[in-house]
Amino acid sequence: MNRQDLKTIIYAEKAKVENNKYKHKIGVCCGAGCISSGSEEVLKKLQEEVTTRGLDHDVEIIPTGCMGPCNQGPLMKYLPDHTIYQKVDCSNIAAIVQSQIIDKKPIEHLLLFADTREKPFRDAREDPFFKSQLKIVLRNCGQLNPERIEDFLVHDGYQALDKTLCEMSPEDVIAEIKHSRLRGRGGAGYPTGLKWETVYKYVNDQKYVICNGDEGDPGAFMDRSVLEGNPHRVLEGMAIAGYAIGATKGYAYIRGEYPLAIKRFETAIKQARKMGLLGTDILGSNFSFDVEVRIGAGAFVCGEETALIASIEGKRGTPRPRPPFPAEFGLWGKPTLINNVETFASISPIIINGGEWYSEIGTPKSAGTKVFALAGKINYSGLIEVPMGTSLREIVFDIGGGMQGGGEFKAAQTGGPSGGCIPAGHLDVKMDYEALTNLGSIMGSGGLIIMDQTSDMVDVARFFMEFCMDESCGKCLPCRVGTKMMCDLLQKICDNRATQIDLDRLEELAIYVKETSLCGLGGSAPNPLLSTLRHFRNEYQNRLIRHEQKDQIEVPSNIQV
Amino acid sequence: MNKLTIYIDDKQFQAEPGKSILEVCREHDIEILTMCHLKGVNDVGACRLCLVEIEGMSKLLSACTTKITANMVIHTKTERIKKYQRITTELFFAERNHVCAVCVANGTCELQDLGYKVGMDHIRYPFLFPKCEVDTSHPWYVMDQNRCIMCTRCVRVCNEVEGAHNWDVKNRGYQVRIISDFDTPWGESITCTSCGKCLQACPTGALWPKAIVQGQMKKNPEIIDELMERRKMIL
Amino acid sequence: MNRKKIATVWLGGCSGCHMSLLDIDELILEVAKLADIVKSPIVDCKELPDVDIALIEGSVTSDEHMNELLHIRKHAKVLVALGDCAVMTNVTGMRNYFPLKEVFDAAYVDAVSNDSEGSVPGHPALLHLNDKVVPLPEVVDVDFVIPGCPPGADAIFYVLSEFLNDRIPDLNETKKLRYG
The missing domain is CATH 3.40.50.11540 (NADH-ubiquinone oxidoreductase 51kDa subunit)
Structure with a gap:
């Protein structure tokens, strides 16, 4: 195929869309998240419903990629109006088809975020969840059929x-x-x-x-x-x-x-x-x-x-x-x-x-947008894309819809097992590579986990350390043995069996593993630990056996040397 | 060939391009501690003992795998490196059970020598006491996982020098183990030629011949390089 | 000058370190010039008084050792771990690979013997073995360690004489470091 052939195909396809025989288009999210909450059945049921009503020639059903608010799935989108229905199940499909296609008005109480917003938006693009985002990488995700x-x-x-x-x-x-x-x-x-x-x-x-x-x-x-x-x-x-x-x-x-x-x-x-x-x-x-x-x-x-x-x-x-x-x-x-x-x-x-266009998005040192997998104790979690330099506050409170159950924001974990946490005091940090590094965390690939006051930071560090310990390839010594030692020491702290000496040793090991490991896995494995130590050292200190207590161990009087 | 100027521990040296930092240091009797390095086989940079500081680099690099470049400024004996060498040594001992008192290689063991060199008088980390097998199925040799430090010198010698590839590695993380063939008893190996080079390559008492008793093991890891050099002469 | 007091204690070990201590031979006279050995397997004394130096052989294997060691820590100015068992469990620690029951069974029940009714002794006056053997530094703060299985007599004498003359010994500098 040469250039002209491609143009011809595109023109033909565009013409098909413009002279669309379909009056209506409905997208059903077939990303892994929605599939696991049942979107494949929804898709099947929707197809049946449309056929039963004899609307096959009017309604096109598109299995799309991820739409974003994954924890509200399965998601279904009436494409022309960008009206998104959340938590769709087979029982309310008939009603949606009737109302949206036949009566041409959406069912308010089934709309996206209808259960948490005072008034849900008929055009989902107006919702703060989407409004604060800028989709470049994900632009067509959730609109087109990825298999065509x-x-x-x-x-x-x-x-x-x-x-x-x-x-x-x-x-x-x-x-x-x-x-x-x-x-x-x-x-x-x-x-x-x-x-x-x-x-x-x-x-x-x-x-x-x-x-x-x-x-x-x-x-x-x-x-x-x-x-x-x-x-x-x-x-x-x-x-x-x-x-x-x-x-x-x-x-x-x-x-x-x-x-x-x-x-x-x-x-x-x-x-x-x-x-x-x-x-x-x-x-x-x-x-x-x-x-x-x-x-x-x-x-x-x-x-x-x-x-x-x-x-x-x-x-x-x-x-x-x-x-x-x-x-x-x-x-x-x-x-x-x-x-x-x-x-x-x-x-x-x-x-x-053009590069110029892209470089104007974001911050001076980090251009463009970043996709985050937003999860944790917030109301709306899922896949989001924001310009670099968006503040954590915006992500948590505008896009994420605030803390779940009115909880208190404690920290955000970025970069997964290689990253660190951002405490509440830095909610206004502009999320870009440099800012996160300065806080002792990293941008990482884009995992963003929001934690509230119920999260135990020592346990968070222990969880990620255990992950790195399991995933270490075992080639170089610092990562192979160091992660195991650190994991054991963290477990000791979690079990309230550790002393200040253990904590000092843990810190020394963390820096050692970070600096001497062969690859990035070992080099970043201590990050969650070092970062929680930096921002939440008191949580570690409170778990330690104090020296006075250690001296109070009683020697039974019948045993004299 | 034009030689490069490099600086090691504040002294100036001339060296041929293409050489590793370790090679240059060894030529000039500058001590670099190593465990996984074995002259004659490829380097993997796994033990992290030979780490050196290079000016202008934030990361520590392994001397065995890093090639010299012009005007490189290298420090091999900073306090930071000494401290890390000590931790590395302790972790080697703590990982498996190195009970020197009952080891065939007692007194001729590279790991033991390493302990003395870094001045390790005790180990600050709890021993892990992993469950390790001792494979005595081979008619002449024994593989004792308890003494193994996962330097993979045996794996490389078997693969690169003997060409048999009897040894390999299984699992990951702290559960890695050296295996014979597809994790079958050594005595049943269909690839092992019983050449015994792995025994010579092994720095500790993990591989040893049945014919000796505690403290009698004499290892000659330098025969591997000698063999490779002689092969070059034939070819 | 005040005469110093020395104690030597035998925990979970083979007594080889004490043998090595005896191997200092006539140099014991040098020690005797500066100190008294007030408590030792070779001294008939039941209680541990306050001492300046306590040399401890062996690792912590039972409740009795544990209590003994905690007691010593309170009464000794300088606590020295003597030998590989005390420093890093060594041979005594090799039972850590097995559950305690298997260890007992191997020793008392399954052992080859004339007596076919082997059973694990359980008299209440006996000490109780801990599940795992640990070296001294995991229980108390240890001030100095002399590794070796056993440590050489010259290393032991060197450490003793340094402490008795109020100096801090350095095994590394004097190339007296040895394991196994």
Whole structure:
């Protein structure tokens, strides 16, 4: 397929939409969250209902990707008006169809947030949950059918790839990405343009692009939702990256726990190949690129780039010391670009709208938007996307709808097991890479867990330490033994058996493991501990056996030496 | 070839590019403690004992896997590094049970020597006492997991030098164990050639021949490098 | 100058460290110039008075050891863990791999013996073994450790003479560090 063919297809598809034979469109969220709360049955029931009423020719039903407010699922959206129904179950579908399609007025008490807001919004976009968000990565998530490439094409799909191949040189692409000031969304925040340029500069007959979809943080589901909701966007980003750095082969490493994401991504690859958007001489250019999926086998450490590469090579998934970095010596020893799912999903809007546009969003040092998986003791949790620099207060109280049951905000945990916590005193922190680092936490991949006064911070630290201990690959000593020792010491504190000496030793170990571990897993494993110690040291102190108490241990008088 | 100028512990040295920091230090008798490093096989940087401070780098890097670059300024004996070496040593001892008194390698053990070098008089961390197997199924050799420090020198020697790949690693975290073939008894291995190089490579008393008793083990890990050098001469 | 008082105590160990102590041979006369050994397995004294230096062999294996050690800590100015068992459990700690019952059964019930009615002794006057053996530093603050199985006589004498002359010994500097 050449460029003209693509245009023809898009025109034809757009025409189909414009002259739509359907009067109504209903989206049912088929993201993993809603599926687990029963959206597949809802979808089936809705189809039956529409058929029974003989509305097949008027109503189009679209299984969409994630819509956002996941804890209100299953979600159903009347697309033309952006009216969202929450907690839909098979029993109220008939009523919704009757009211929304036939009577043309929504059922107020079934609308999104109807049970918690005084007056729910008929157009969900007006709701503060959505109003405070800016969706770039998630823009078409929850609107299009992720299993149809045509849906994506209608929403400017593959336009960025087309523009790249026909109008831009690899240097232009890299310059544009650099100009956008996009930073890696996997957690570390390394400037994406710089990374691309580094790989571009290494001369080699073969280079690789790898998409890191081994999202393993407890409570994080950003990459999952993007892969499930809009897989073509990621694919397009990878192809653009391939063109920019001179790679002809890409791998998407997706964790095995995401079967739906794997299925949809593989479907997307097949469709793109069929349309000639992957393969040889894409869109009439002389650029060839293909992507394969590699499935992770459940190791958290395989999210670390060198371990991920080892895993793709078919070896035991353990990291190796850097340098050399994958940009120089990566997959099978070739220069390799590894970016996160969300990073790749940010590429095509940047190409289409320009780096300038993107760089104006967010804060001076962290441009663009960030997707967060918002969870914990707040009213509305789910998948959100906000500009960098949005304050934590806005996220918790505007988007999240405040604390559950009127509880008191205590802390927010960011970055999962590699991150730290932000205490109530810093609610107004502008969320970007630097601000979070200054608070002793990290942006991380985007897990955001809100805790109230009932959360025990020592237990939080112990939980994450146990996670890291289980997930340590066992290659380097500090991480292998250090995490186990720290976990035991934290358990000792939780059980009120520890003394000040134990706490001092724990702190010393934490810094030791952080500084000496081979890879990022061990290097960041002590973060939740160090961060809770920094902000909530009294909770640790209160658990210790005081020295006076230790001396009071009575020696029975009958035992004299 | 143009030599590079580097600085180690405030002294200037000339060294060929492509060499690791460890190689240069060893050439000039600058002591770097190591455990997983074995001359003759590839380095993995797993024991973290050879960490050095490099000016301009926030992270500590392992000397065995880091190649020198021009004008690199390296510090090998800072207080921070000494402190970490001591902790590393203690964790090695605490991880499994290294009861020197009943060990074949008592007196000729690299781990023991390491303890003396870092001045470890006691271990501040509780022993983990993991359940470890002793595999005596091989007719001549014994594998005692209790003494193993997971340096994987045996794995690499078996794979890279002998080409048999009898040894590998199973599990993860603190539950990692060295396994023979697919975690079957060593005596039943279909890949092991009984060459005995792993015994020489092992720094502790984890691998030893049945023919000796406590404190008699003499190891010659340097034969691995000698073998590799001689092979180069033949090729 | 005040004569110092020394105590040596034998907890869960094999007495090898005390043998090593005896191996200082005639140097005991040097010690005797500066101190009295007031409590030791080789001294007939039932109670532990306040002492300046307590050398303790063996690890903590029972309730009796535990109480004894806590008592010593209160009465000794300097508490020295003597030998690998006291410092890091060593051979005595090898039973930590097994549940206590298995250990007892192996020793009393399943042991090869003329007496086919082996049973675990349970007289109330006997001490009770703890589930796990722990080294001294896990129970009390230890001021100095002499590792070794057993520690060399010269190391023991060196430490004693340093303390008796009010100096802090350093095994590392003098290359007297040894395990096993």
